[in-house]
Amino acid sequence: MVPVRPENAYQARLLRMLRDDGPRSRVELGDAVGLSRSRLIAEVDRLVELGLVETAGPAASRGGRRSSLLRVAGTVRFAGVVIGTDRLTVAVTDGELNVLAELREPADVRSGPGPVVARAGELVGKLRAELGLAQLTGVGVGLPGPVAFREGTPIAPGALPGWHGFPVRDTLGAELGCPTLVDNDANVMALGEQHAGIGRxxxxxxxxxxxxxxxxxxxxxxxxxxxxxxxxxxxxxxxxxxxxxxxxxxxxxxxxxxxxxxxxxxxxxxxxxxxxxxxxxxxxxxxxxxxxxxxxxxxxxxxxxxxxxxxxxxxxxxxxxxxxxxxxxxxxxxxxxxxxxxxxxxxxxxxxxxxxxxxxxxxxxxxxxxxxLGERAGVVGAARLISEQVFAAE
Amino acid sequence: MVPVRPENAYQARLLRMLRDDGPRSRVELGDAVGLSRSRLIAEVDRLVELGLVETAGPAASRGGRRSSLLRVAGTVRFAGVVIGTDRLTVAVTDGELNVLAELREPADVRSGPGPVVARAGELVGKLRAELGLAQLTGVGVGLPGPVAFREGTPIAPGALPGWHGFPVRDTLGAELGCPTLVDNDANVMALGEQHAGIGRxxxxxxxxxxxxxxxxxxxxxxxxxxxxxxxxxxxxxxxxxxxxxxxxxxxxxxxxxxxxxxxxxxxxxxxxxxxxxxxxxxxxxxxxxxxxxxxxxxxxxxxxxxxxxxxxxxxxxxxxxxxxxxxxxxxxxxxxxxxxxxxxxxxxxxxxxxxxxxxxxxxxxxxxxxxxLGERAGVVGAARLISEQVFAAE
Structure with a gap:
């Protein structure tokens, strides 16, 4: 399934604003993005048609007609995966990157990338089934060591013997059938702090x-x-x-x-x-x-x-x-x-x-x-990592 | 005199492209910026009306009608000033940041900021007169030490005793009557390398x-x-x-x-x-x-x-x-x-x-x-510093 992406930079910006700030009225979005009212309505309507945005209920009145709040659609669901040297943490979030469900279990990265990445895929699948999701919007992964970001592979990671060059992104992406990105765990945790911690x-x-x-x-x-x-x-x-x-x-x-x-x-x-x-x-x-x-x-x-x-x-x-x-x-x-x-x-x-x-x-x-944020920085940041790609204009 | 600035992000991008890459045809600009032909023509026409862009002669034919080249207008002239611990270097550039004229003389920063900044203003004025310019588009300044960029003042600069907090930007800007920015000299030289050196x-x-x-x-x-x-x-x-x-x-x-x-x-x-x-x-x-x-x-x-x-x-x-x-x-x-x-x-x-x-x-x-680039990195980079501000949408 080809994922739906915003069609232009304005739509991308509107989506990221709803992800970061939560439900907003059309008026608030227009003020923040600096679009004319007619253009804003056209872009928002298109995001609703694309299934990326939905109506969330009435907004507080500013006088005049009552307007409704918009939010990231409930069908947008990200997964965040953090591979640690001794454990695996997996979560599924909504479009605002709130964690809906999470699993954690011991893992031994010295058993090699194949079994660990397969297990990560299984855990994500388990959460997806538990939440009744037909499809994930995207998956982000953090792992402890240098990552060739464009290739989605670990590079000579000291903490992950035998993982050098293993196609973590492509393996997990094929398994889960959705856009997938892999990054160093510290980068991913920084993104978590940017989204939900003091880094905000x-x-x-x-x-x-x-x-x-x-x-x-x-x-x-x-x-x-x-x-x-x-x-x-x-x-x-x-x-x-x-x-x-x-x-x-x-x-x-x-x-x-x-x-x-x-x-x-x-x-x-x-x-x-x-x-x-x-x-x-x-x-x-x-x-x-x-x-x-x-x-x-x-x-x-x-x-x-x-x-x-x-x-x-x-x-x-x-x-x-x-x-x-x-x-x-x-x-x-x-x-x-x-x-x-x-x-x-x-x-x-x-x-x-x-x-x-x-x-x-x-x-x-x-x-x-x-x-x-503690450990949650990792899974939230991993979800944010992939949301940045999915919520960008093609 | 209020300087003319591009009106939107597209105009700004077109201007910076002409600054960095030299004269280009409308077709080349449209390909690079990703604008429709009609929108591109409208934005370029507006830049010509604003006096920021001009026609530079016929472009090489791609078949079909001959088109003309566009370039940054000849009225766009930047000055770059580099204050060194023992000398002052001042240049005036065109809109592509080519140096048109340059002056260098010994200076002793220990004589304090007042006389040195005044002398920098005189040297810029001298070049302006020499080149017959009524008005400069903007002036960039680099100086050897930390600079509070938003304030345009040196911060406890070890190499510039007595300069702490001196309003270098505002003093020189008032003297020359044009937009002025001040930055640390290494930052300015990095910009010079980005424009004209291997940093490109x-x-x-x-x-x-x-x-x-x-x-x-x-x-x-x-x-x-x-x-x-x-x-x-x-x-x-x-x-x-x-x-x-x-x-x-x-x-x-x-x-x-x-x-x-x-x-x-x-x-x-x-x-x-x-x-x-x-x-x-x-x-x-x-x-x-x-x-x-x-x-x-x-x-x-x-x-x-x-x-x-x-x-x-x-x-x-x-x-x-x-x-x-x-x-x-x-x-x-x-x-x-x-x-x-x-x-x-x-x-x-x-x-x-x-x-x-x-x-x-x-x-x-x-x-x-x-x-x-040697010493030229400084004056070209200082010109680029101010051009980044002047060639940005308001």
Whole structure:
């Protein structure tokens, strides 16, 4: 089935406005888009004919005749898929990108792209059946690593061994029979923040994604910035020290080797083994290993050695951010994916470094905050990713 | 006099196309802009009526009736002003931003903004008289330091003591009686590269400006990126080392303290005084001081100690670029303002660091080149800056 698309830039703009701002009257839409009343009515009528827009009930009166509200049609349904290193999250949204249903389950990306992408397709199918949808309008996918955006394939993703070059977009698109786009997960989460988080009110912002794999999504001048070869934001393997902890990429001293989960756990293991953290040493002796929850628990409980580990990681991330913030001068920096219980410790140290070391013009009024969307940023952003393509004139 | 502006986005696009690509026939313009023939003719006729476009002679025949070429009107004349730390450069261009006349003279920015800005106005007036122009269409200005773009004022510019908050835009605009915009010089030079240099064929590029003050201009997705508070590209005072050479800003270890002219001369003085460079020690004994030309001459002449100084500076710039390039993934990096004779030594070392240390997705095919426009990038870019405003729909 060929998807219906707006026919011109005005229709596309009207649709995106209804997606972002919710139901609006014709008068409000006309004011915002700057179209004459007759032209606006013609474009809206065409969007209704195309099945992209529908009437939503009467609008509040401005005096004169009662007008009705318009909204994105109820047949517009997007799916958002986020492939994580250890789990799969899938949601279906309406045309305003509200999540209607969501599924999450463990997944092991090391089993290779074939089974994981097939499973993602099954989960989307399950939600589609549950919601009684004959057809999805489009599917967006985020995955943890660099993505060749035009090709829809991962590029040498450290966190996804065996996924290089796998046609994620084309495989899932063929399976689900609708327009599909794939992007790096940090880019997708940045789009989620732009739609439903604090990013909504900023034209320029950075979304830093912590967790197993570190990434950064850039929204610049109101749109995702992917760069010349869709590698923008690929900061995980910036080298902070020539002699540093080993990284999953095979090098040493990368940002991710300090601030990724494996890096934090590795530094906590050192603290346990050296006796600097007696509590973690006990835990290690009992359990045979340490988890991120152990590290976060010890830090939250006031263990000074573990707090030092967390602060050191945050300081290194802060030093990288100093350069990035001076360079692109964002309106806000949003930190997402911080391990439970560690967010505020990380944030305090990142702020201290960035505000102390950056050019005043770049950071004088720039907030650094934790994401308040949490995991939902990913699926909403993935839905927004594909909605941007489907809600654009051909 | 109120300047004439295009009336809608189509007229603006047609004008910018004629500015960038030179004379075109109606057919070529219609093909490029995607307007119907009747609408195109109406918009072009209106641009001719407004005095912004004129007929330029017959076009090559495509068969059928001979059509005539259109071009930006001969009454459209921009001025570009570049305020350097030690000189003033002023040019007047036609509507395609070809330089028609240029003046350059020494200037001392430490004499304060009043006299320098007044002198810039005089030089523009001189060129205007020389070319017999009643009126300029607009003036663009670049200056070495952060600029609050919306206000048209320098912000705490290290290289321009006493210039903070001086209304450069409004003073010069009132003096010359035409639309005026002021921006950071690296941004302006990036615009020059976009118009007339290798930047022309790239949507995303960085222009790194070496010299007395270091700066970086970003063109992202085809447009200058200034950031939330117009501080983007402000990399001069990124701290590379806690214990480093002193910087003009009062801190130590800044990028500029290593790679700016004062930094290079300082390191060369060390090499002279320590006896590592006997040639520069002689020169210092004779002249009492060292200049950038001395340093460049010694490096070009094969003095190993001075070459080491230059390579060290380049390596540090390269390390900063690794982060910036990973972060925004430009299509090309252009290095401008390299001291005469040092460009290729700097470039070789910068390339070595960036290609060795960056993520392959970001730099696999990314060239790093020296600017081939030289000083002209500044005045052409300043003219382009104001042309972007004047050639936009109101």
């Amino acid at each position: 009110t900023f034209d320029d912002f950075l979304y830093v994604k912590l967790g197993t794999a570190i990434g950064c999504g850039l929204v610049l001048r109101g749109a995702p910035h992917r760069g010349a070869t869709s590698g923008a934001g690929d900061i995980a393997h910036l080298r902070l020290a020539d002699e540093g902890p080993g990284c999953a990429c095979g090098e040493a001293g990368c940002l991710e080797a300090y601030c990724g989960e494996a890096g934090l756990i590795g530094a906590a293991l050192d603290a346990a083994r050296s006796g600097r953290s007696p509590a973690l040493a006990d835990r290690l002796a009992t359990a045979g290993t340490l988890t991120m929850a152990d590290v976060a628990g010890a830090a939250a409980g006031g263990d000074p050695a573990v707090q030092a580990v967390v602060r050191d990681a945050a300081r290194r991330l802060g030093q990288v951010l100093v350069g990035l913030v001076s360079f692109v001068n964002p309106g806000i920096v949003i930190i997402g994916g911080a391990p439970d219980g560690l967010g505020h410790t990380l944030l305090a140290e990142i702020r201290a470094v960035v505000y102390r070391r950056s050019a005043p013009l770049a950071t004088g009024t720039m907030p650094i905050v934790l994401s308040d | 064929t790239f949507d995303d590029f960085l222009y790194v400006k070496l010299g007395t003050a270091i700066g970086c201009g970003l063109v992202l997705r085809g447009a200058p990126h200034r950031g939330a508070t117009s501080g983007a590209g402000d990399i001069a005072h990124l701290r590379l080392a806690d214990e480093g050479p002193g910087c003009a800003c009062g801190e130590a270890g800044c990028l500029e303290a290593y790679c700016g002219e004062a930094g290079l001369i300082g390191a060369a003085l060390d090499a002279a005084r320590s006896g590592r460079s006997p040639a520069l020690a002689d020169r210092l004994a004779t002249a009492g001081t060292l200049t950038m030309a001395d340093v460049a001459g010694a490096a070009a002449g094969g003095d190993p100690a001075v070459q080491a100084v230059v390579r060290d500076a380049a390596r540090r710039l390269g390390q900063v670029l690794v982060g910036l390039v990973s972060f925004v993934n430009p299509g090309i990096v252009i290095i401008g303002g390299a001291p005469d004779g040092l460009g290729h030594t700097l470039l070789a070392e910068i390339r070595a660091v960036v290609y060795r240390r960056s993520a392959p997705l970001a730099t696999g095919t990314m060239p790093i080149v020296l600017s081939d």
